[in-house]
Amino acid sequence: MSDSLQTFDTPTKRILPFILATAIFMQMLDSTILNTSLPSIAADLNESPLNMQNAIISYVLTLALFMPVSGFLADKFGTKKVFIFAIIVFSLGSLFCALSQNLTQLVISRVVQGIGGSLMTPVGRLALLKTYDKNELLRAMNYAIVPALIGPVLGPVVGGYMVDYLSWHWIFLINIPIGFVGIVLSLKYMPNYQSKIITFDLKGFLIFATASLLLSISLEMFGTATHTTPVLMIFILGFLMVYFYYRHASKTENPIFPLNLFQVRTFRVGILGNLATRLGISSVPLLLPLMIQIAYGASAVVSGWIVAPMALTAMFGKSSVIKILNRFGYRKTLMTNTFIIGFLICCLAIPGIQTSIWWFVPIIAVMGFFNSIQFTSMNTISLADLRNSHTSSGNSLIAVNQQLAIGFGIAFGLVVLKLFENNANLNYENTHSAFRYTFIVMGILTILSGFVFRRLHSKDGENMRTDH
Template sequence: MKSYQDSGKVKRVLPFILATAIFMQMLDSTILNTSLPAIARDLNEAVVDMHMAIVSYVLTVALLMPVSGFLADRYGTRRVFIAALALFALGSLACSMAQNLTQLVLARVLQGMGGSLMIPVGKLALIKAFPKHEFLRAINYAIIPALIGPILGPLVGGYMVDYLSWHWIFLINLPIALGGIVLSLYYLPDYRATFAKFDFKGFLLFGTASFLLSASLELLSNSLRLTPILLTLLVGLALLYAYYRHARRQAYALFPLNLFQVRTFRIGILGGLATRLGISSVPLLLPLMIQLAYKQSAVVSGWMVAPMALTAMLSKSMVVRVLNRWGYRRVLVVNTLIIGLLICSFALPGAQASIYWHLPLIALLGFFNSIQFTSMNTISVADLRPYHTSSGNSLVSVNQQLAIGFGVAFGLVVLKSMEQQTWLTGNDTHAAFRYTFLIIGCLTMLSAWVFSQLHERDGQNLKTSPSGTTA
C-alpha cells in the first residue's frame, strides 16, 4: 500500500475523497424527499408518518457530529473516515431492505452515524494535508457536490421512483462509498493527535443541545403547534448556555471558547449561519413553486433547477482568482448582496409568465452560490492554530448542519405564513411564493453586514498565485 507521504498524487486525489462523502450525504438528504410517497405506499404507511425517516437521520447527525474531532484525533483520520463510509453504506443497504417504517428508521440512524463523521473528518484531513496557501484551491473542488447534490437529488429520485423502484435511491450509495473506501486506503493521510482527551460532559451538553435544536427545526417545518416547538427550542438553548458555563471552567473543552477569539472563525460561523437561512431554503422552494404555482411535474421542476449545478461548476475555475484579486471581505459582502437580489428576483415573473423566465436567475444563483460556499468554508478556518484545527473544524460542520436545517424550516414557515395572509396574497399560491422569496432575499442581503466586520487583509494567508504558490 502506498504511503500518503508519496504526496503529489495524494494532494490531487484527497479533495475527491472528501467529495465522495459530501456527494453521498447531500444527494441522500434531498433524493429521499421525492421518493417518500412511493416508499409510503410500498410499506403501507401514511405519507405524513414517513417524515420520521428524515428526522431520524438529521437528529443522529446533530447528536454525534460534535464528537467527530475527538475520534479523528484519537483513532486517526483514515480509520475513522473509512469506518464512517462503511457505516453509511451499511445503513444505505439496510434502508433498501426495510420491510416496515421501524426498520427504515433504524437503518436511517445507522446511516446518520456514518454521516455525522464523514464530512468533518474528511475535511479535517484536507486542512492538515494542505498548507494554508493551497487549502483554498483544494476545498474549492471538494465542495462542488455540496452545490450539485441538492439540485440532482429531486431529479434522480424522480426518475428512479418512476422507472426503477425506491430501493435504488439507497443502493446508489454503495458503489460511491466503495470507491471512497478504496481511495482512502491508498491516499488518505492518517493524522492523529499526540494527546486527545474527551470532554464527556461537554459532549452530553452540546450534543443534546444540537439534538434538541435540530428537533425544534423539524417540528417547526412540519407542525403548527407552537408549545412543543418553543419548549424544545428553549431547553436546547438552555443546554447550550450550560455548555458555555462548563467550557469556561474546562481546560480541555469539546469546543474551547477561545476559538471565538479568532475573528475570522467567529465571523465565518455567524455569517455562514445568517446567509444559509436564505440560501438553504431556495433548493426546496423553487421546485415547490414550479410544481404548485406553475402546475408542472416533479421531473420538470428537477430539470428547471439543474442549471444551478452547471454554473456552480463553471464558477470553480474563477473563484480562486476572484478571491485573490478582491479579498474575502469585499467578495463576501458583495456576493451576499447579489445572492439576496437574485432570490428577490424570483418574485418578478408573474403567474402567467413562462417558467423559463426563471432559468437565467437560477443559473446566476448557482454561480454566485458556489463563490459564497467556497469563501465561507475557507475563511472560517483561515487563522485556526494547529491545536484548534480538530475542534474548530467540527464546530464549523455542526454550524453548517444546523444552518441548513434552520434555512429549510425558515423557508417553509415563511411560505405557510404568506399562504395564511389572504388579504395580501388573495388566496393565490403564486403570490405566496413571490412574497416568500422577497422576504428571504431581503434577509439574505442584511446578512452581508456580518461579513463587513472582516478586515481588508483577512484571508491573506490563503491567497495563491496562478501556479498555486504563495502570492
C-alpha cells in the first residue's frame, strides 16, 4: 500500500478511498464501455444500432432521477447499508444485462443498474466526507478519483477488445468481481453514519427529479435529434422546473437541497466551475475517437489506444496535485489549469488530414495530467467549507451537477460539430474541418470558463492543506 496512505491512522481511513474507487470505477467504466459495443449488441439482439441508444439513455435518466435522494437514504438507513445495497443492485443489474435476450430486457436491466449507480458514488463519497478531517480529505479524495479519470479512457479500449475477442456479454460481467471486492471491503471497513434529524421533502424531490429528468432527456436527444425545436422545449421546461424548485425551497423549512448551500462561496464557485469547465472537457473523450474513426478511417481499437495515455498521465497528475495545491492554492491552480486544458483542446485542431494520427497521443497524454489536477481540485473546493448539517445534501447536489455537466458537455460538443458539418463553406475535407473547428470552439469555451474561479479568494481551501 502507498506510503502516503499509511499516514491515515486507522484501517478504515486507509481502505475507504479504495472502496469508493471500486464504485466510481464500475460506474465510469459502465458509462463508456457500452459505446464501442453497441453495434455488436444490436446485431446479436436483431435490433437497429440506432435503437440501441435507449440502453444508454435509460441508465443516464435513472441516475438523474435517483441521485437527489441519495443523501436522504444515507442519513436514514446509514452509509454502510445503503452503499452495500447499491453495489448489490448495480452488480445484479450488470448480470441481468449480460443475460438479456432482447432490447426491452436490456433497457430494464440498465434501469436496475442505474438505481445502484445513482446511490453508489454519492453515498461512498459522503462516508469519505464524514470520516476524514478537512486537511486529510484532499489526499483521500485524490485516491478515490483516479478511476473516474481511467474509466472513460479504458472503457472504449476494453469494450473494443471484449467485443472482438470474447462477446459483448463480458462488458457487463466484468462488474461482478469488482462489485464483490467492493462488498467484502465495505462489510469490514465502511462506517455506518446516520442522521438523527431526518425529514424528507417529497414535493421538493419530485420537482428537482423532474428538472433533472427533463434536462437529461434533452441533453441525450440533442446529439441525435433531427428537429431541435421539441428538444429545446424539453430543455426550457427543465430549467423552468429548476426555477419552481427555487421557489419551493425558499418557502420550505427543510428542502432536499437548502438554498443556503449557495451562500457558501466555495461551494457556489465549485458547482458553477464544474458545470462550466466540463462543457469542453467532457466532449473530448467522445469527439476525438469519433474523428479518428470517421475522418481518418481508423478502427475503434486504434482510436481507443490513442486516447488511452490519458489514463496513464492522470496517475502522475494524482501524485502532483497535493503539492501543487499546497504551493499555489486553489484559486491560482484552478484558473491556470483550466486555461492550459482549454489550450490543449485547441491543439487537437492542429494536425491536418494528412498528418499521422499518432500526433494526437502527446496532446492527449499532457491533457490527462492536467485533467487529474482539475477534477481533484474542483471536487474538493466544493466541499471545503460545507457545515456538517449540509454534507449530505451538498454532496448529493454535487453528484447531480457532475452528471448533468458531463451530459451538457457531450451534447454541446455534438451540437457544435453538427453546425459545422452543415456549413456549406466547409466543403473541402468537410468532416475533418468540422471536427477541427469544434475543438477550437470547445477549447476557447474552456479557457473562458477558467474565469469562474476568479471568484475564489487566494486563501480559500486553506483548511484543506495537508502540510499543516
